Structures are given as structure tokens and as C-alpha cells.
Amino acid sequence: MIAVRAIxxxxxxxxxxxxIDEPLNDLYLAASHARFVVWEVGLALLAQIASQSxxxxxxxxxxARERKAENRKRSIQYLSAL
Numbered sequence: 001m002i003a004v005r006a007i008x009x010x011x012x013x014x015x016x017x018x019x020i021d022e023p024l025n026d027l028y029l030a031a032s033h034a035r036f037v038v039w040e041v042g043l044a045l046l047a048q049i050a051s052q053s054x055x056x057x058x059x060x061x062x063x064a065r066e067r068k069a070e071n072r073k074r075s076i077q078y079l080s081a082l
Contacts, residue, residue, distance in 0.1 A: 006030035
């Protein structure tokens with residue numbers, strides 16, 4: 001369910017481009033999820049948007065500041081790819 005919301009959020013951002021805040025929150029939730037399949041989808045989509053959006057980069061930076069070491073590691077890997 002969360003991964004599907006993340007995909008919908010990505011499509012909303014890339015096609016509608018009206019509002020970015022709510023869809024970014026859905027992507028963030030997916031990117032910080034404990035399940036591999038969910039966070040892999042969420043973080044990859046968030047990183048694609050981050051190449052053009054300062055707000056999306058800020059969400060990845062939020063992940064880098066989390067207490068969970070795994071979330072920090074993932075976010076740094078994606079930030080270094082930008």
C-alpha cells in the first residue's frame with residue numbers, strides 16, 4: 001500500500017506539478033519504511049525527483065538526519081548519486 005502511494009505521488013509530481021508537499025511526504029514515508037521493497041521504490045523515486053527539486057533533496061537530507069543508522073546509510077548512498 002505504501003509503495004503504491006509512493007508511485008502515485010511520483011506520478012502526481014512529474015505530471016501534475018501543482019503541489020509537491022503532500023506527494024513528497026508519501027515518498028518520504030516509503031523511503032523510510034522498514035521493508036526493502038518499499039524503501040527501495042520510495043527512495044529511488046524520491047532521488048529521481050531530487051535531481052530537479054530542492055524540496056525532494058531536503059527530504060533525503062531528513063532521512064540522513066534520522067536516528068536509524070540504516071536510513072542514514074541509504075540516504076547518503078542516494079545523495080552521493082545525485
